[in-house]
Amino acid sequence: MGSLSFGSSSSTVGLDIGTDHVRAVQLRQAGAGFALSGYGAVEVPMGAVVEGEIVDIEAVTSAIKEVWRRSGVRGKDVSIGVSNQKVIVRLIDLPFMERAELAGAIQYQAQDYIPMAIEESILDFQIIGDYMTPSDEHMMEVLLVAAHRDMISSTVAAVEGAGLRLSQIDVSSFAIVRSLMGLNGMSDLDESGFATGIIHISSGITNIAVVEKGIPRFNRISSLAGNQFTQAVANVLNLTFDEAEHLKITVGLPDIEGGAAVPPDVDPAVAPIVQDSLEREVNKFIAEVRRSLDYYLTQTSQVRTIQRILLTGSGAQLKNLPSFLEKGLQAQVVIGDPLARVQVPANLQQAVFADRMGSATAIGLAMGGVEL
Ligand SMILES: Nc1ncnc2c1ncn2[C@@H]1O[C@H](COP(=O)(O)OP(=O)(O)OP(=O)(O)O)[C@@H](O)[C@H]1O
Ligand SMILES: [Mg+2]
Missing domain, CATH: 3.30.1490.300 (Dna Ligase; domain 1)
Known part of the structure; x- marks a missing residue:
């Protein structure tokens, strides 16, 4: 199946196979940073990827082929990220x-x-x-x-089925850290003995990581993510998943300061029910993140607090989520920018800016493959 290497390769296409989307990113070196030379995202049929694992290889293969057809991504060598219980x-x-x-x-x-x-x-x-x-x-x-070998085999099969070569397998959270913090992962805060938390929320999975002095020292995944938030809304209002998804995105969480108006196209009787169910789910989410971070802090002797959290992933766009997390986690929550180190040419701006939060994993995978 070819060689496996976590963390070093010369491939430049980052391929992120997710529950909702397959994304491909191609980067090249530009000065001290990177320039985007190709970007594409295609939807994955529901059920083909479950909790970060490929269940339906054929469906994933055709989504990958579709990305190559529709985007300016060229080349056959890809770097993929894995993030699941295996x-x-x-x-x-x-x-x-x-x-x-x-x-x-x-x-x-x-x-x-x-x-x-x-x-x-x-x-x-x-x-x-x-x-x-x-x-x-x-x-x-x-x-x-x-x-786990079998999990890697399905990934290899999906990638090779699309006529591509797997040149590198990376841990998704390492890629996310790279996209948000750069190749050496250092932040100004690290010097002062603080650690940075990373929370990346997508549809099936949330990645939680802690970076200290440039090194991702802790990493955990949770299945409390965007789909769970949607499902909570669907259950409480007895709606289909798609109806609930629409409400989740338009309504979101309540304004913690109070006083935000209900969006005009939402029934004013329904909006508070949506908000309540999302709030309950987000409180569970916060408790889970807290447990992870507390576990990390008790394992390490040097760092006492996580002062700052970088938030990313499409699911992190839930309205008012940052203020809920700040309050619940007692840390500064900052929206991370995966494109901070990437120049984006005019022709790709519309597509990639609309998916800025969702692009972190694919950007970081591609960054790992560019020789600087
Ligand atoms: N504006 C928004 N508000 C709230 N949630 C949103 C918003 N936009 C997208 N989402 C959520 O983001 C999730 C999709 O994320 P994404 O496409 O990045 O997942 P994925 O990478 O395919 O999946 P995973 O990495 O979990 O396997 C969905 O749960 C969707 O509801
Ligand atoms: Mg994802």
Whole structure:
């Protein structure tokens, strides 16, 4: 199935296979940053991708082909992102050894940290750094990634079925971090001992990550995402998913300060019901994110708070969501911009600006493949 590498390649097309959309992004180097040379997004039929896993390979293959037909994306080598229960990322501490030695030993070391059978997994690792303990032991910190072979096989099949080559598999949240924070992931806040939280909400999945000193040190996914918000509205009003989706987008959450008017085309009796159901769902969401962030903070000795959260993903466009998150998570919530480091030519602006929030994963995957 070709070689698997998490985090290094020379491919420049980022391919994000999501629950709702397949997106492709092509970048080239431009000065110290990037320029967009191709962009496309195509809808995926409902049920073809479930919780980040490809269920219907054929449907995904035809969506990928459609992206290539409709967009200016060229080239066959793609970098894809995986994000589901079958890819696991752990930061682990091991006694120091050379890289080559670790490559041989990781197979045996990994099982202690990975809740999947190692024989059924593909492993990759990255050495983050080494240090001395107070009792003078030489240790190293290693980022370990394990992905279930069968899950990777479906991805390979969907990509190869569309006549493309898989040159790299990346963890989606690493790509998201790259698109929001740049290649070295450093932010001004990192210097002061604070960590940055990342929340990316799409339709089937939310990615939660924590970045400290440029390194994504924590990563978790949740199935509380856009589709769940829609489903909550559908259930409470006994509507179809599509009807509820429309209401979710037009009504959104209530204004936390109070006083926002109901949109003119929505029944004034229905709007508060929509808002209430969304508010309940978002409160569950906040509790889940809090649990993740608290877990991270108790695991690390250096960082005491997550002061700032970057928010992205199409689902993050829910009206008034940032103020709910700020209040619930007691952190500054900033809308992240995946296009901050990317020049967008006039002919692609309309399409990509309309999908700015949704583009983070594909942009970050493509960024990972450009040699600067
Ligand atoms: N204005 C909006 N307000 C609220 N939600 C929105 C808005 N626009 C889009 N969404 C939500 O964003 C979600 C779609 O996100 P996106 O297309 O990025 O998902 P995806 O990448 O295909 O899926 P995933 O990564 O979860 O597998 C849907 O749940 C949709 O309702
Ligand atoms: Mg997505």
